[in-house]
Amino acid sequence: DADVTQTPRNRITKTGKRIMLECSQTKGHDRMYWYRQDPGLGLRLIYYSFDVKDINKGEISDGYSVSRQAQAKFSLSLESAIPNQTALYFCATSAVAGGTDTQYFGPGTRLTVL
């Protein structure tokens, strides 16, 4: 979905490096999410933000941090990357709703940690 963009699309880094993945959206949604996808495990929630001042840990937040710079921008950081953080990372957005709203996903960032 072109309304949700992620940069970079691919990144190779080394163990111990700090890396930031960025997400921007033009959908005007308040809610933003970061997931990681691993084969056979589906998508797992890392962090989510219901608005600029509301950031929450998801299922697998250890080793990650986030920043919500504006309504439209939500960044994910790996403070000290390790090989088991090699995965496909997705950002998603949704409007404020009671659980019925569709989440719209970006194209993903493929991260490899050597």
Place this chain on the structure above:
Amino acid sequence: AQSVTQLDSQVPVFEEAPVELRCNYSSSVSVYLFWYVQYPNQGLQLLLKYLSGSTLVKGINGFEAEFNKSQTSFHLRKPSVHISDTAEYFCAVSPWGAGNMLTFGGGTRLMVKP
């Protein structure tokens, strides 16, 4: 807590044949149910969702799914698949009243052969 099980990690099928992708869930509360599709090198997009009402839900691209509360299942079906349906399919649930928090299954890779 919720969990979602997609019983088949891969489903090979010939073009124009019918297909069923199975999804079972576990939850202590009522949930909304979703199917997302991920085409190669793309993000996820919504295929269909069940919120309430008729248990047979129709989605895009000729897919439909049936919610069975007693069996806690939400299987996805298509009567005749095309090569272009080759993708990974994810079942997900979101608890009522918990915001828009999705729990995903591990995914099923549908491989349509000519």
